[in-house]
Amino acid sequence: MNKYYLGIDLGSTTSKAVIIDENDQIIGRGITNTRANYKVAADIAREEAIYDARFTLLSNIIKTDMEAKPEFKKYMEDIRTVFQYQQFKRRMEILEEKLVKTSEAFPYPNKNEIIDRLKSILNVIRPQIRHEFVHGGLGSKNQFFRDIVSERYNLEVAKAGKEFYEPLMLAFDKSITPVENEMVQYNFKELILESMKVLEEKYKGLADEQEDGSKEDWYYAELNAVRNNYKNVELSLREHFELVAEQEIHIANMVGTGYGRALLPFPEECIKSEILCHAFGAHAVFPNTRTVLDIGGQDTKAIQVDSHGLVTSFHMNDRCAAGCGRYLGYIADEFGISLNELGPEAMSATKETTICSTCTVFAGAEVKELIHNGEERPNILAGLHKAIVQRAMSLIARSGGVKNEFTFTGGVARNQAVLKYVKQMVTESYGEVTMNIHTDSIFMGALGGAMFARRNVTAALPA
Amino acid sequence: MEAQKERSMILQKEMVSGLFNELGRAKETGRKVCYTFVPGNLSELIRTFDLLPVYPEINALQSAMRKKSAGYIKEAEKNAHSEDVCTYVKCDVGMMMKGNFGPTGEKIPEPDILLLSYTGCFTFLKWFETLKRLYPNAEVIMIHTPYQEAGKMTPEMTQYMVRQFREEVIPKMEKVTGIKYDEEKLKYHLNLAKEAQDWIAKIFETTKHKPSPIDAYFAGVYYIGPINIGFRGTPEAVEYYKALYEEIMERVRLGLGPITPEGEMKEEKYRLVVEGPPNWTSFREFWKLFYDMGAVIVASSYTKVGGVYDLGWRHDSTRPLESLSEYCMNCYTNLNIPQRIDLLSKCITEYSADGYVTNSIKSCNSFSAGQLGMMREIEDRLEIPVGFIESDLVDPRYFSYSNIKNRLESFFQMLEQRKKIVKTETV
Numbered sequence A: 001m002n003k004y005y006l007g008i009d010l011g012s013t014t015s016k017a018v019i020i021d022e023n024d025q026i027i028g029r030g031i032t033n034t035r036a037n038y039k040v041a042a043d044i045a046r047e048e049a050i051y052d053a054r055f056t057l058l059s060n061i062i063k064t065d066m067e068a069k070p071e072f073k074k075y076m077e078d079i080r081t082v083f084q085y086q087q088f089k090r091r092m093e094i095l096e097e098k099l100v101k102t103s104e105a106f107p108y109p110n111k112n113e114i115i116d117r118l119k120s121i122l123n124v125i126r127p128q129i130r131h132e133f134v135h136g137g138l139g140s141k142n143q144f145f146r147d148i149v150s151e152r153y154n155l156e157v158a159k160a161g162k163e164f165y166e167p168l169m170l171a172f173d174k175s176i177t178p179v180e181n182e183m184v185q186y187n188f189k190e191l192i193l194e195s196m197k198v199l200e201e202k203y204k205g206l207a208d209e210q211e212d213g214s215k216e217d218w219y220y221a222e223l224n225a226v227r228n229n230y231k232n233v234e235l236s237l238r239e240h241f242e243l244v245a246e247q248e249i250h251i252a253n254m255v256g257t258g259y260g261r262a263l264l265p266f267p268e269e270c271i272k273s274e275i276l277c278h279a280f281g282a283h284a285v286f287p288n289t290r291t292v293l294d295i296g297g298q299d300t301k302a303i304q305v306d307s308h309g310l311v312t313s314f315h316m317n318d319r320c321a322a323g324c325g326r327y328l329g330y331i332a333d334e335f336g337i338s339l340n341e342l343g344p345e346a347m348s349a350t351k352e353t354t355i356c357s358t359c360t361v362f363a364g365a366e367v368k369e370l371i372h373n374g375e376e377r378p379n380i381l382a383g384l385h386k387a388i389v390q391r392a393m394s395l396i397a398r399s400g401g402v403k404n405e406f407t408f409t410g411g412v413a414r415n416q417a418v419l420k421y422v423k424q425m426v427t428e429s430y431g432e433v434t435m436n437i438h439t440d441s442i443f444m445g446a447l448g449g450a451m452f453a454r455r456n457v458t459a460a461l462p463a
Numbered sequence B: 001m002e003a004q005k006e007r008s009m010i011l012q013k014e015m016v017s018g019l020f021n022e023l024g025r026a027k028e029t030g031r032k033v034c035y036t037f038v039p040g041n042l043s044e045l046i047r048t049f050d051l052l053p054v055y056p057e058i059n060a061l062q063s064a065m066r067k068k069s070a071g072y073i074k075e076a077e078k079n080a081h082s083e084d085v086c087t088y089v090k091c092d093v094g095m096m097m098k099g100n101f102g103p104t105g106e107k108i109p110e111p112d113i114l115l116l117s118y119t120g121c122f123t124f125l126k127w128f129e130t131l132k133r134l135y136p137n138a139e140v141i142m143i144h145t146p147y148q149e150a151g152k153m154t155p156e157m158t159q160y161m162v163r164q165f166r167e168e169v170i171p172k173m174e175k176v177t178g179i180k181y182d183e184e185k186l187k188y189h190l191n192l193a194k195e196a197q198d199w200i201a202k203i204f205e206t207t208k209h210k211p212s213p214i215d216a217y218f219a220g221v222y223y224i225g226p227i228n229i230g231f232r233g234t235p236e237a238v239e240y241y242k243a244l245y246e247e248i249m250e251r252v253r254l255g256l257g258p259i260t261p262e263g264e265m266k267e268e269k270y271r272l273v274v275e276g277p278p279n280w281t282s283f284r285e286f287w288k289l290f291y292d293m294g295a296v297i298v299a300s301s302y303t304k305v306g307g308v309y310d311l312g313w314r315h316d317s318t319r320p321l322e323s324l325s326e327y328c329m330n331c332y333t334n335l336n337i338p339q340r341i342d343l344l345s346k347c348i349t350e351y352s353a354d355g356y357v358t359n360s361i362k363s364c365n366s367f368s369a370g371q372l373g374m375m376r377e378i379e380d381r382l383e384i385p386v387g388f389i390e391s392d393l394v395d396p397r398y399f400s401y402s403n404i405k406n407r408l409e410s411f412f413q414m415l416e417q418r419k420k421i422v423k424t425e426t427v
């Protein structure tokens, strides 16, 4: 039997899981937002990683087809997002039920009207979300259940009129948390079958979509391939997916890490510091790494490693979360935009407004003042991003500076503007160094954990 | 420490309570009281003039251990001492404002002398300025101690200090106490001081043994108690350190590790050298973070604030005033940074430490200056894992248990990994 190893990184904002095989290759990744119930967050991340692993196994089986035929590639991409939709749908059903129940318990005199309103809102957003998953690739956008629903729900509530605003928001606040903290069991096989049905419907409908030159050529090429040949893919998948669905993903060992690691129901020897895991993961992916910068939800770490990937020293932010992911979250809230929009907007700045505040909360006040003075939003955002990186640079300096090669990890590494300033400031202070940023940067801690697990934590020995 | 009542502990207790008793009765007995600081403390001279010493820093740390510091600090802040002022000062000033009841609950008498014999920490000057305002009748005696900028004490520096002793310190002490300066008496105390120092050096060298019989930081702060509260240069101190040494050697003979508040440490997993003072408000918790992980501190800079004896320096009765001068200049925080690095490196090598930890103190400028640079240099020179934590002396608001725990956990795991690598590389 194949053996697999699991690493779970329970961060302050997101929980990540990575499954690797015996060659340290990542075969599954899972991510979810961290919530009050840590165990559920960890379990969801792990389940996600296991589904992802099954897809990886499936892709490996049909590898030659996937490489040779565009329809295979496209179909597999599509089925992943529709599969996510199926998961989403189940949790959404629970949420809907909960919302109605919560509203029924309200003491408001116009309770029935509220419930009617609620139901009509749900009727609007339900198909909306489905459409975005099936046709808009929402599944690949790294959004979590809570965010997906609340974004659309809030929009509809805003339209519903003043008298409904408070009760409808209250109903949501009261319902979302328990629903998030509940573990939902899915059946991989069932979800795949349902997803195939949805896809069939989608592709049939595609016959009507005409080439209008608004998209790139490869898009139409893939589209045509899939439109004409999806039946072949389906056939091939039906042949293999049962095998994959039933295959036991035997987790031989696991390691938990991250801010919430102590709360994981793992034996003590399976808990490892995130400093070591991040460094180990980054070093595994980029073996020449000597300095690692990790910007996570509530801490920023500057880590120095030796040629074995062993940590020689590290520095973390103390007492203040300015300069971490949470800072960005707070700023996004201040501006009323989503976290994912921050980076791109900052990139469109014409200059960087100076933000001198080192404190997250004070930065909010500074921003208000700047807006009041007519400063452009992108410029303010650029200044804020720069401020974060400045904080990180001082931590790096305290930890011993940047040595070649430099690897940047953590959720914030996905933000283009942060990346830009990191590159700029590292080069300014330390000259030309090789800088590594990986698409999987957010998973580095979990990857390091899984790698420790493979080496058997109690006898941890980096390769 | 109560768990095991060794003879040395009883002796120490007697010394401490004896001193506070005498302080409590100072008014009746007519003895004069001298407030002074631990670094550069002139115990032998103080005894020569039959003065009773009071150490505000010691009172502050005692207040912290008795969970009183938060209230005292608040009191001082209410009286316009800013948040950034050294918390020892605020704790001490707060205690005075609240009636000046010391660690034993007895009222501490007002100072007749404010003796500032070490000026390496600028805060000391300001601290005594504040005390002078509180106690306007006290005589202020200030000696300027030259910093070892060039990494050594020159004869000129010593002469400069001796002159201050002759012209400033001794005449003022004579004036306040009405006692004539008696050099023979000073020599007597200096001889006893040297003897105590010999024992102390031997005691802190026992950490060479594996397992180390003592913790040179968490227990070390108790061991340096007597010399830091004015007993250096007394027969009691000699007796104490001799007894302590014998007890420790007995542990070595039996192959025992250090004693912790929860009994004997079973397994010595990591040997560390620590830079920086401990946190006093959560002293037990702080210590526990180390001994729970099997970490023992084999040397610490903090136990050298009251005098550095590792490199062979001793009081010398044949050169009494020169000796006092050199003592002041030889305080740990009066050494320049390269000297401190050399001293710590020597400890790391000689006591075969696995790691080096800095506890940076939010409010102590004296200790915190240069700490990061020292850490980098030691890391590079000795290729040893280093760890950095932050806390405060006596302000409980700056002790974050989970932050410190998180960093120490990572640090210990770093050491663990390294040990395994070294092991496999040598196999």
Ligand code: SF4
Pocket: B086, B087, B088, B089, B121, B122, B123, B124, B363, B364, B365, B366, B367, B393
């Ligand atoms: S700053 Fe440090 S050395 Fe100076 S008085 Fe305060 S605790 Fe003592």
